Amino acid sequence: MLRKFAAPKIFYPLAGKLMPWFFWTFAVLGAVGLYWGLMLAPVDAVQGQAYRIMYVHVPSAWMSMMIYTSMAVSAAAVLVWRTKVAEYWLLCSPGLGASFTFITLVTGSLWGKPMWGTYWVWDARLTSELVLLFIYFAILAMKGAIPDRRKAARVMAMITVVGFVNIPIIKFSVDWWTTLHQGDSIFRKGGPSIAPSMLVPLFMMALSFSSYYFWLVLKHIRTLIERSAA
Amino acid sequence: MTENGFTLRRYFFFCLRLLFRQRRDVALPLFFFLLVSSLFPLAFANHAVPLLAPAALWITLLLSVLLSLDNLFREDVEDGFMEQLMTARQPLGLLVAVKMLAHWIAYILPIFICLPLTGLWYAMPSDTLFVLALSLLLGTPTLLALGGLAAALAAGLKQGGTLLILVTLPLATPVLLFGLTMVDMSQNGLSYAAARDFLAAMAVVSVGVGPLVTAAALRIGMD
Numbered sequence: 001m002l003r004k005f006a007a008p009k010i011f012y013p014l015a016g017k018l019m020p021w022f023f024w025t026f027a028v029l030g031a032v033g034l035y036w037g038l039m040l041a042p043v044d045a046v047q048g049q050a051y052r053i054m055y056v057h058v059p060s061a062w063m064s065m066m067i068y069t070s071m072a073v074s075a076a077a078v079l080v081w082r083t084k085v086a087e088y089w090l091l092c093s094p095g096l097g098a099s100f101t102f103i104t105l106v107t108g109s110l111w112g113k114p115m116w117g118t119y120w121v122w123d124a125r126l127t128s129e130l131v132l133l134f135i136y137f138a139i140l141a142m143k144g145a146i147p148d149r150r151k152a153a154r155v156m157a158m159i160t161v162v163g164f165v166n167i168p169i170i171k172f173s174v175d176w177w178t179t180l181h182q183g184d185s186i187f188r189k190g191g192p193s194i195a196p197s198m199l200v201p202l203f204m205m206a207l208s209f210s211s212y213y214f215w216l217v218l219k220h221i222r223t224l225i226e227r228s229a230a
Numbered sequence: 231m232t233e234n235g236f237t238l239r240r241y242f243f244f245c246l247r248l249l250f251r252q253r254r255d256v257a258l259p260l261f262f263f264l265l266v267s268s269l270f271p272l273a274f275a276n277h278a279v280p281l282l283a284p285a286a287l288w289i290t291l292l293l294s295v296l297l298s299l300d301n302l303f304r305e306d307v308e309d310g311f312m313e314q315l316m317t318a319r320q321p322l323g324l325l326v327a328v329k330m331l332a333h334w335i336a337y338i339l340p341i342f343i344c345l346p347l348t349g350l351w352y353a354m355p356s357d358t359l360f361v362l363a364l365s366l367l368l369g370t371p372t373l374l375a376l377g378g379l380a381a382a383l384a385a386g387l388k389q390g391g392t393l394l395i396l397v398t399l400p401l402a403t404p405v406l407l408f409g410l411t412m413v414d415m416s417q418n419g420l421s422y423a424a425a426r427d428f429l430a431a432m433a434v435v436s437v438g439v440g441p442l443v444t445a446a447a448l449r450i451g452m453d
Contacts, residue, residue: 079446134400135400138400138401141393141396142384142397145384145393146387151453154450154453155451158383158443158446159380159383159397162376162379163400166401169404169432172404173408174407
C-alpha cells in the first residue's frame with residue numbers, strides 16, 4: 001500500500017496535489033500564529049515579554065527532532081527496500097533539519113541571556129541539540145563527498161540509523177549533569193501547564209513549520225524526479 | 231579443509247603480520263597520543279593538571295583511535311583485496327571482527343602500555359589511573375565500532391580521513407561522557423558502577439553488532 005505511493009510515477013502527481021495545501025497551511029497559520037503569539041497572547045507572569053521567543057524556539061526544536069525521525073524512517077526504507085522516494089526524502093531533509101536545529105540553538109541562546117543570565121550552558125538539552133546539529137553536519141558532509149546520489153543516500157541512511165540509535169544514549173549521557181533548561185510544560189502528565197491563549201498560537205506555529213518543511217521537501221523531491229526522468 | 235585454506239585464524243595472523251611489517255605506520259598514532267598528552271601539562275598551569283588529566287587523556291585517546299582508523303579499510307578497498315574478502319566462504323562480518331581485533335592489538339594496546347607514563351606526567355594517583363584505564367578499556371570497543379563504520383563508509387572517498395573524524399566524533403560523545411563520569415565519580419569517592427556498566431553494555435553491543443553493520447557499510451561502498 002505505502003510502497004505503491006512510493007513509486008515516483010504516483011508520488012510525483014500526489015506531491016503536486018498536496019503542495020498547495022502545505023503551502024497555504026504554512027502561510028496562513030504562520031501569519032495568524034505569529035500575530036497571536038507576538039501581539040495578542042498575554043504577558044507571562046514570570047518571564048514577561050521575553051517568553052514570546054518561544055513561538056519560534058519551541059516549534060523549531062520540535063522540527064529538528066521530527067525531521068530526524070522522518071529521516072530515520074526513510075533510512076530504514078532505503079536500506080531494506082531501496083525505495084527511490086525514500087532516497088530522495090533522505091537527500092532533501094538534512095539541510096532543513098540542520099537549519100531548524102541551528103534556529104533552535106540561536107533562539108534558545110537569545111532566550112537564555114535574559115532568563116538565565118548566559119547565552120550558553122553545557123546542560124543536557126542544549127548539549128544534545130548541539131550534538132544533533134553536528135550529526136546533521138556529518139550527514140551533509142557525506143552527502144557532499146559522494147557524487148552518485150543513490151550511493152550517497154545509502155551511506156546517509158547508515159549514519160542516520162546509527163545516529164538515531166545513538167540519540168537517546170546521547171541524551172541520557174548528558175542528562176547525568178544537572179539541568180538548567182525548564183521541564184516539559186506541554187506534553188506532560190496532567191495536561192499542559194500553559195494557558196490555552198498562549199498554547200493555541202504555539203500549536204499554530206508548529207503546524208505552520210511542519211507544513212513549511214513538507215512543502216519544501218515535496219518541491220525538492222519533485223525536482224529530483226524530474227531531473228532523473230530527463 | 232585443506233592445509234592452505236583460508237581460515238579466520240589465518241586471516242587474523244595475516245592481519246597482525248601485515249600490521250607488524252608496517253610498524254612505522256602503526257607507531258604513528260601512539261606517537262600522536264604521547265605528543266598530544268604531553269602538550270596539555272605544558273600548556274596549562276601546573277596546578278590545573280591533575281584536574282584536567284582524565285578529560286585530556288580521554289580526548290587524546292579518542293583522537294588517536296580515529297587517526298589509526300583512517301587506513302583500516304582504505305588499502306584493502308583500493309587494491310581490491312576487499313572484493314576478495316567479500317567472496318570468501320566466511321561471513322564478511324566475522325572477517326571484519328577479526329581485522330578489528332588485530333587493529334586493537336596493534337594500535338590500542340601500546341597506548342594502554344604507555345598509560346602509566348602519562349599518569350606520571352599528570353601526577354595522577356594510582357587508583358584514579360586505574361579507573362581511567364578501565365574506562366578507556368571499556369570505551370575502546372564502542373569507539374572502534376563507530377569509527378570502523380565511518381571508516382568503511384569513507385574508505386573510497388576523497389577527504390576520507392576528515393570525514394571519518396566528522397562522522398565519528400558526534401556519535402562518540404556518550405562514550406566520552408560516560409568514561410569521564412566514571413573517573414569523576416571515583417575521584418569524588420562515589421560508586422562509579424552505573425557508568426561502568428553502561429560503558430560495558432555499549433561495548434558488548436558494539437562487539438556484537440558493530441562488525442555486521444561495518445560489513446554492510448563496506449558492501450554499500452563496493453556498489
